[in-house]
Amino acid sequence: xxxxxxxxxxxxxxxxxxxxxxxxxxxxxxxxxxxxxxxxxxxxxxxxxxxxxxxxxxxxxxxxxxxxxxxxxxxxxxxxxxxxxxxxxxxxxxxxxxxxxxxxxxxxxxxxxx
Amino acid sequence: xxxxxxxxxxxxxxxxxxxxxxxxxxxxxxxxxxxxxxxxxxxxxxxxxxxxxxxxxxxxxxxxxxxxxxxxxxxxxxxxxxxxxxxxxxxxxxxxxxxxxxxxxxxxxxxxxx
Numbered sequence: 001x002x003x004x005x006x007x008x009x010x011x012x013x014x015x016x017x018x019x020x021x022x023x024x025x026x027x028x029x030x031x032x033x034x035x036x037x038x039x040x041x042x043x044x045x046x047x048x049x050x051x052x053x054x055x056x057x058x059x060x061x062x063x064x065x066x067x068x069x070x071x072x073x074x075x076x077x078x079x080x081x082x083x084x085x086x087x088x089x090x091x092x093x094x095x096x097x098x099x100x101x102x103x104x105x106x107x108x109x110x111x112x113x114x
Numbered sequence: 115x116x117x118x119x120x121x122x123x124x125x126x127x128x129x130x131x132x133x134x135x136x137x138x139x140x141x142x143x144x145x146x147x148x149x150x151x152x153x154x155x156x157x158x159x160x161x162x163x164x165x166x167x168x169x170x171x172x173x174x175x176x177x178x179x180x181x182x183x184x185x186x187x188x189x190x191x192x193x194x195x196x197x198x199x200x201x202x203x204x205x206x207x208x209x210x211x212x213x214x215x216x217x218x219x220x221x222x223x224x225x226x227x228x
Contacts, residue, residue, distance in 0.1 A: 033215070042118070042205055042218025043159075050214075058215055090159060101209070102149065103216055105159035 003027045004106035006091050012112045013081050021076045021109050023091030032074040033092040033103060034058075034066060036085075043090060049074055050096070081113045117141065118206050120219035127196045128227055134181070135191040135222045137206030145211035148189040150180065153221070154202040162204075165189060193224075201226045 004025045013019050023032065031050050035043040035058075045058030047066040055066055063085060067075045078085055088110050092103040119138045127133040139148065150162040165173045165180045173180040181190040193200055203223050207216040 031214075040220070042207075042220055043216070044218075045215040048214055056214070088157060092159075101147070102161055102164055103209075104161060105151075107156075107158045110157070 004091060004093055004104055006089075006106040006109050008109060009107065010110045012114065014114050015082055017081050019078050019081055019111075021089055021091075021111070023074045023076070023106055025072050025091075025093045025106075027093050027104065028071075029093035029095050029104075030071065031094045031096060031101075032068065033094075034064075034074070034076045035090045035092065035105075036060065036087040037090065037108075038087050046076065046089075078111075078113075081111075083113045086111060086113045117217040118208055118219035120206055120222050122222045123220075124223040124225070126225050126227055127193075127200075129198060130195055132192060132194045133196055133224060135193070135204050135206075135224070137189045137191065137219060139187050139189060139206075139208050141187075141208065141210055143210040143212055147209045148180070148182070149207040149209070149216065150178070150189075150191045151205045151207060152200075152202045153205060159205075163191070196224075196226045198226050198228060200224060 007022045033048045034046040037043045049068045065077045088108050090108050091106040094101045094103045146167045148165045152160045163175045163178045165182045177194045179192045203221045205221045206219045
């Protein structure tokens with residue numbers, strides 16, 4: 001079984017709809033992240049969480065919200081989806097540590113907003 | 115300012131040959147980590163290799179090695195004995211000790227020819 005799972009893997013929605021992307025991990029890591037990737041580009045950080053009570057905004061948090069329901073679960077919500085939120089969304093996890101902590105990514109969720 | 119620069123949008127390599135992917139970075143933080151990820155056409159992000167800023171030796175992981183030249187601020191990935199399955203997009207990323215996100219380059223597409 002995969003260490004980091006994301007559901008759904010693909011989603012098509014309409015402008016104005018609220019949607020939630022879910023992430024679960026079995027790696028036992030404290031730190032979890034949400035990134036988005038636009039076609040032909042690298043990843044940009046949306047939100048990150050270092051434990052259940054710690055939520056922080058990343059580079060591009062506008063239009064998004066998150067919930068850390070448990071150490072293993074981190075959800076991303078689009079309150080009112082818009083077409084420019086069409087992207088590939090990744091959840092990632094890492095252990096607490098120095099600059100060398102490796103982030104491990106889930107398989108990604110492809111979101112299309114019509 | 116761009117923290118990670120990958121100047122090669124795409125490369126072709128013959129099967130069984132080696133290929134070098136360029137990555138330069140920009141930071142004033144003395145402590146940082148450098149990472150390479152592979153993204154096949156299926157979309158997932160796969161961690162390949164890590165180099166810490168204080169590491170004295172270049173990192174190696176199987177057929178992957180990282181040519182770390184600190185003074186030049188470069189962290190090139192070398193893939194030896196290329197295989198067809200190496201065809202993918204490759205991303206260089208950096209995490210500075212005083213930051214929590216990975217900063218990604220734009221990526222390099224590698225196509226391995228039989």
